Amino acid sequence: MSTNYRFPGLNSYSKKDASLFKGRDDDSQNLFNRLLLNKTTVFHADSGIGKSSLIQAGLLPIIDKYNDEVSCEIIPIEIKLTEIINDKSNNLLTDFVFNKVYEEVPSLKKNLFTLIPDDITSLWVLNKRCEKQNKYLVLIFDQFENIQIFTKKQIEGFKKELFYLLGSKIPPEIYLIIEDNLNVKINSDIPVQEEYNFLSVPNRAKCLFVVREDKLGVMTQFSDLFPDILKNDFAIEPLSLEDAFNAIYEPAIIEGDYYSKPFHFKNDNILKGLIEKIADYDTHLVDPIQLQIIARDIERNIVIGKGKTVIEENDIPEVSDIIWKFYNDCWDIVSYNIGLKDSEVFDVKQIIVPQLISTGRRDLVITTKIPEGNPTKAILILKKEGLIREVISDGNTFYQLTHDRLVDSVKNDILRIEERARVADEVRKVNEKAEKASSNLKRNMKKLWRFRLAFAILIIGLIILWIIYAPRFKSKDSAIVSIINSLASVDQKDDYYMQFLENKDFKNAIIFYCLTGTYTDKDVRGKYESRTVQDTLMAGLRGDSLFAVGEYEKAMKNYERVVLYINKHKGNPSKIYSIKSSYYASILAFDEWKKARQDSTGVITSRRIGLEDKGINILPDEVKTLKYLENVQLKDNNFETIPPNILNIKTINMINLQNNKISKISKDISKLTNLEALYLNQNSISSIPVELCNVESLRFLTLNNNKILIIPDEIKKLKKLESLSLSGNPLYNFPLATLELKSLKKLYLNNSTITELPTLDILKEKFSTSALEKIDFKNNPVKLEGEFYNKNEKRIIINQ
Numbered sequence: 001m002s003t004n005y006r007f008p009g010l011n012s013y014s015k016k017d018a019s020l021f022k023g024r025d026d027d028s029q030n031l032f033n034r035l036l037l038n039k040t041t042v043f044h045a046d047s048g049i050g051k052s053s054l055i056q057a058g059l060l061p062i063i064d065k066y067n068d069e070v071s072c073e074i075i076p077i078e079i080k081l082t083e084i085i086n087d088k089s090n091n092l093l094t095d096f097v098f099n100k101v102y103e104e105v106p107s108l109k110k111n112l113f114t115l116i117p118d119d120i121t122s123l124w125v126l127n128k129r130c131e132k133q134n135k136y137l138v139l140i141f142d143q144f145e146n147i148q149i150f151t152k153k154q155i156e157g158f159k160k161e162l163f164y165l166l167g168s169k170i171p172p173e174i175y176l177i178i179e180d181n182l183n184v185k186i187n188s189d190i191p192v193q194e195e196y197n198f199l200s201v202p203n204r205a206k207c208l209f210v211v212r213e214d215k216l217g218v219m220t221q222f223s224d225l226f227p228d229i230l231k232n233d234f235a236i237e238p239l240s241l242e243d244a245f246n247a248i249y250e251p252a253i254i255e256g257d258y259y260s261k262p263f264h265f266k267n268d269n270i271l272k273g274l275i276e277k278i279a280d281y282d283t284h285l286v287d288p289i290q291l292q293i294i295a296r297d298i299e300r301n302i303v304i305g306k307g308k309t310v311i312e313e314n315d316i317p318e319v320s321d322i323i324w325k326f327y328n329d330c331w332d333i334v335s336y337n338i339g340l341k342d343s344e345v346f347d348v349k350q351i352i353v354p355q356l357i358s359t360g361r362r363d364l365v366i367t368t369k370i371p372e373g374n375p376t377k378a379i380l381i382l383k384k385e386g387l388i389r390e391v392i393s394d395g396n397t398f399y400q401l402t403h404d405r406l407v408d409s410v411k412n413d414i415l416r417i418e419e420r421a422r423v424a425d426e427v428r429k430v431n432e433k434a435e436k437a438s439s440n441l442k443r444n445m446k447k448l449w450r451f452r453l454a455f456a457i458l459i460i461g462l463i464i465l466w467i468i469y470a471p472r473f474k475s476k477d478s479a480i481v482s483i484i485n486s487l488a489s490v491d492q493k494d495d496y497y498m499q500f501l502e503n504k505d506f507k508n509a510i511i512f513y514c515l516t517g518t519y520t521d522k523d524v525r526g527k528y529e530s531r532t533v534q535d536t537l538m539a540g541l542r543g544d545s546l547f548a549v550g551e552y553e554k555a556m557k558n559y560e561r562v563v564l565y566i567n568k569h570k571g572n573p574s575k576i577y578s579i580k581s582s583y584y585a586s587i588l589a590f591d592e593w594k595k596a597r598q599d600s601t602g603v604i605t606s607r608r609i610g611l612e613d614k615g616i617n618i619l620p621d622e623v624k625t626l627k628y629l630e631n632v633q634l635k636d637n638n639f640e641t642i643p644p645n646i647l648n649i650k651t652i653n654m655i656n657l658q659n660n661k662i663s664k665i666s667k668d669i670s671k672l673t674n675l676e677a678l679y680l681n682q683n684s685i686s687s688i689p690v691e692l693c694n695v696e697s698l699r700f701l702t703l704n705n706n707k708i709l710i711i712p713d714e715i716k717k718l719k720k721l722e723s724l725s726l727s728g729n730p731l732y733n734f735p736l737a738t739l740e741l742k743s744l745k746k747l748y749l750n751n752s753t754i755t756e757l758p759t760l761d762i763l764k765e766k767f768s769t770s771a772l773e774k775i776d777f778k779n780n781p782v783k784l785e786g787e788f789y790n791k792n793e794k795r796i797i798i799n800q
Contacts, residue, residue: 006251006258007295009326010386010402012050013057019254021057023247024050027236028058032066035059035138038232039166039206045236046213048289048403054236055140055210063138072204073135077104081146082390083759093150093158094123097139099761101126107133115181115195122174123165127205128198136204137165145215155221163225168202238285244275247288248295260299263309270313277319289403290319297322320408327409330387334378344374349417351375356388356401356410364391364398372687372710380732380756535561589614590622607651612636617661619643627651635659635679647671658682658702667691681705681725693717704728704748711735719743727751727776734758739766750778750799757782764788772796 006020013021031054034041045051060076067073077100084096098121102109111118112132116125127137147155164171170178182196211219213235222229239247248271253262265271278290302308302315317325335345352375355365370376379399382388387406391398401410539561589611597603607628611619613636623629623645631654632646639660646652647668653675659682669675670691677700678692685706692698693714698721705728721741725748733756738747754777757763767788777784777800788796 004258005296005299006254006260007248007292007299008386009292009296010289011384013053015056015060018057018061019256020251021053022250023239023243023245024054024058024236028054028062031059031234032062034232034234035206035208040209040226040229040232041206042209042211042216042219042230042233043235044211044213044216044233048287049236049238050288051210051212051236052142055142071134074138075105075130075135076138076140077101078140078142080142081149082143083762085762085765088151090151090153090157092154094161096761097123097158097161098126099765101137103761105130105135113195113199115178115192115199116174117177120174120177122171123161123205124167124171124174124203127165127203131204132198136206138206138208140208140210142210144209144211145218147221148215148218159222159225162207162222165203165205166207166226170199238280238283238287239291241272241275241279241284241286244279244286244291245271247291248275248298251295252299260303261309263299263303263311265311266313270311270316273313274316274319287403287405290323290405293326293405294319294322297326301325323405324409324412327387327406327413330382330385333385334381337381338374338377340374346417346420348374348378349413350421352378352382353410353413353417357407357414362401362407364400367397367399370399372712374709376710377732585614586616586618587620589616590620607631609633619645621645624648630654632656642666642669644668650674653677653697655679665689665692670694673697676700678702688712688715690714696720699723699743701725711737713737716740722746724748732756734763736762736766739763739770739772741770743771745771745773747772747774748776749780750776752780754780755782757784760786767796775799 004017008017031041031043043051043055055078063074063076077097079097079100081093084092089095101123108126108129110129112129116128123137130137150158169175178196178199182192209219209229216230219230245268249264249268253264255262274294275286275291278294279286298311298316302311306315308315316322331345331349334340334348335342340348351371352365355363355369357363367379370379379388383390383399386402388399389402391400401407539558542558593609593611594603597606604625605628606626608631609619609623609626609629610633612633615638616634617638617640619634623643626649628651629646629649630651632652633656634643635656635658637657637660639657639662641662641664642655642657644666646655647666648671650671650673652672654677655672655675656677656679658679662680662683662685665680665685665688667689668691669689672695674697675695676697678695678698679700679702681702681704683706685703685708688703688708688711690712693712694717696717696719698718700723701718701721702723702725704725708726708729709732711726711731715735715737718741720743722743723746724738724741724744726735726738727748727750729752731749731752731754734754735749736758738744758766763784764786767790770790771792772790773794774797775784777798780800783800784798788798790796
């Protein structure tokens with residue numbers, strides 16, 4: 001099965017891509033030679049030139065080959081300062097390096113010396129243990145410009161450790177201990193003199209600092225202890241024409257397990273001409289970023305997309321078109337992975353794209369300007385695809401376009417966004433005018449219908465009185481026939497019927513109900529004038545009045561008479577049942593609950609509401625009188641939000657609204673200062689509001705099977721939370737913020753589509769400060785590898 005592409009685009013080459021990494025053979029070997037010759041080497045280059053690729057796919061494979069050929073093995077330890085979670089510890093940097101070394105070489109935890117106590121922690125000692133095994137350390141500090149985000153004390157302690165590690169003498173503090181132990185044991189049977197001689201030999205350890213060209217000045221912070229640190233530097237430039245040719249030609253023809261078949265150009269001049277188009281006019285050097293975008297396009301769209309293995313000149317688009325297509329491909333991947341419609345992609349672009357450039361140049365976009373939800377999700381995918389990169393500056397995290405070559409694409413997209421927004425605004429204005437005109441028309445029609453209906457009712461009333469008091473007139477007044485005939489001729493009678501029901505206008509609802517069947521004028525008149533219909537109409541009107549003044553029980557009796565009549569005359573079940581809206585169902589359910597409570601402690605003093613599976617979506621305002629309410633059970637209903645009339649009852653400590661239709665959690669949830677348990681599973685919630693994170697009393701929070709993408713950092717405010725269920729949500733990253741919940745014991749993340757995990761070192765550190773006892777991580781694309789222990793040094797149970 002295919003494993004990867006031949007050309008990674010804007011992503012770096014990895015160590016496994018060594019056979020594909022061409023065009024930098026001399027640079028890789030020269031960097032290795034420089035590393036062997038010097039204690040410190042500063043490797044610097046402009047952003048996007050390929051420093052990380054040179055380390056991973058160039059230097060590390062050479063070290064592996066060297067280790068196979070010589071007796072003393074080099075142990076390279078890769079250290080990224082961006083992985084360090086900053087705190088106030090003065091030993092933060094040193095401790096992080098220790099952990100990295102132990103992670104790579106666990107055997108170094110064992111003390112191999114009798115003259116040095118077990119409890120001494122020093123990089124110098126670690127390397128001595130390493131050299132005892134005929135190995136030595138090479139510390140590779142990638143993105144070392146991020147050293148500037150740490151405190152002066154942290155940097156000073158770190159520099160001191162490196163100074164002793166790379167120095168020629170035993171560190172003074174350790175030397176005194178060795179001397180004392182030597183004097184004690186010199187006359188014993190323990191052979192310590194040979195060990196002392198070994199410890200006195202200068203270390204062979206080395207350090208490689210990888211720094212962006214524009215941040216090279218950070219190395220001056222080390223010049224006090226390492227005066228020559230910038231003299232031992234190594235720099236790389238963009239590719240020569242020949243190297244750029246090899247960087248595409250050689251990986252293309254390699255046989256192997258790749259998504260694309262081996263391919264070549266019909267003649268070498270096609271590839272040479274393409275490279276010359278993107279080479280700098282003055283220096284004739286080739287930017288690796290542009291080269292990779294072009295190579296990526298050829299592989300994915302020509303070789304894979306069109307099935308061609310011989311590339312002809314007319315197959316290759318213009319360079320500007322390739323870059324523009326790469327830009328659009330990245331957004332297509334965003335749309336596909338998140339499942340966005342075209343209009344939704346446009347909404348996300350409106351937020352992100354204009355921030356990427358300022359005054360025609362790449363700009364830094366701070367993460368706090370990217371809203372949660374789809375924009376944050378899009379940023380993570382664009383980063384993965386290589387369109388943007390993460391930049392750490394002054395302790396803050398930013399995003400930035402990967403290269404200046406992409407600026408024109410962004411400019412073009414901004415013009416498209418602005419044009420679309422302009423058109424959308426014009427459409428909105430037209431729609432508003434049309435809606436306003438329609439609203440005026442409906443309002444006028446409504447007035448007309450009110451007049452006609454009022455007039456009809458008045459005439460009918462007069463005729464009824466006339467019939468009662470003037471029985472000598474046996475024939476019906478022709479006015480009734482005229483009115484009913486006019487009603488019977490109204491188009492869309494069903495729609496009017498539904499509107500009257502929704503507005504609780506039972507009188508007119510029943511008139512139109514009578515008209516929905518295939519009745520003659522005589523049938524309609526007879527039905528409308530019947531005593532049953534008249535009583536039903538009066539019941540509906542009384543119900544409206546009683547409900548308005550809060551007489552729920554009396555109102556329900558009148559509503560039930562209306563419902564009884566409608567059900568009795570089944571003509572169209574879908575229309576008939578609609579009258580039993582969730583509102584009336586709520587009144588019925590609440591009435592049943594009140595009757596059940598009257599047999600015990602009474603309603604007003606009740607501490608629990610149990611209205612499960614009632615088909616309701618609101619609660620009557622009478623709930624506000626329940627001053628002692630603690631437990632609210634409303635699962636399996638149709639609520640679209642947490643009932644607002646319970647959010648001021650501060651005594652509530654449990655709410656169960658699982659399996660409803662809630663899409664958003666109200667900000668007023670923060671008013672429930674005694675809430676301990678909240679069950680909102682099986683809903684449609686897409687985000688966790690900050691206000692929920694302010695409910696510090698919360699102990700149990702269940703949000704599984706919703707639509708949550710991002711877990712906010714503010715969730716760590718829930719200091720008492722013991723159980724958190726996020727399973728069945730479309731999470732993309734492991735929610736690291738949950739590991740900062742100091743009381744959390746159970747975390748459920750199964751079926752959450754998590755594809756991105758923090759580094760093992762970060763996970764171990766976070767787990768070690770938590771109270772976690774169990775994590776459910778079943779059915780995720782990735783696994784939590786290794787064993788983890790909580791702050792009580794108990795192993796955390798992980799189901800996966």
